[in-house]
Amino acid sequence: MNLPEITPQNIAQLLNKENIINETIAQIQKDFGMYNINIQFDGNTETAYEQLMDGLTLEVKQLLTNDKSKLQSILYRIDLSEMAIKKALQHTLANNNQTPISNSNTNNFEIQQQLISHEIIVRELKKVLTRNYFKNLG
Numbered sequence: 001m002n003l004p005e006i007t008p009q010n011i012a013q014l015l016n017k018e019n020i021i022n023e024t025i026a027q028i029q030k031d032f033g034m035y036n037i038n039i040q041f042d043g044n045t046e047t048a049y050e051q052l053m054d055g056l057t058l059e060v061k062q063l064l065t066n067d068k069s070k071l072q073s074i075l076y077r078i079d080l081s082e083m084a085i086k087k088a089l090q091h092t093l094a095n096n097n098q099t100p101i102s103n104s105n106t107n108n109f110e111i112q113q114q115l116i117s118h119e120i121i122v123r124e125l126k127k128v129l130t131r132n133y134f135k136n137l138g
Contacts, residue, residue: 021045023128028052028120031078032059035070049121056117064113075116080123089115 025041025048032039039055041048063071075082092115093108 018045020125020128020132021048023132024048024121024125025052027124027127028056031124032074034077035074037074052121053114053117056120057113060113060116060120064109064116071116075120078120078123079127080119085116085119088119 022045025039029039029041037059039052039059041051041055044051060071063074072082075085089112092111
């Protein structure tokens with residue numbers, strides 16, 4: 001069994017199993033909860049990605065504006081490097097913002113917030129998939 005590649009195009013497909021969704025959300029809530037940040041989820045797995053993007057983007061905006069060191073600590077905890085975010089941002093901007101996380105009405109600061117939020121979801125999903133992969137081996 002190989003771990004699946006996670007891209008912006010297939011993340012919704014990978015988040016199609018209720019247990020994977022719930023484990024990913026629990027991981028995000030745990031990691032942000034350590035910093036007294038509550039990420040809300042109403043339990044509707046069909047809108048999980050959108051809910052996570054909305055909640056995370058709001059928190060990322062607050063942190064980018066008011067407490068960048070706290071955001072850096074959270075990203076470190078999640079194991080999401082600044083280099084990975086910069087690379088993803090450069091790729092997004094180089095492709096004229098034509099990604100699922102942006103549209104023509106989105107400015108660069110909003111793109112940055114959405115990109116960081118998306119990368120958090122992807123990293124947390126990878127953690128869950130990796131944990132399940134190794135759990136199923138044993």
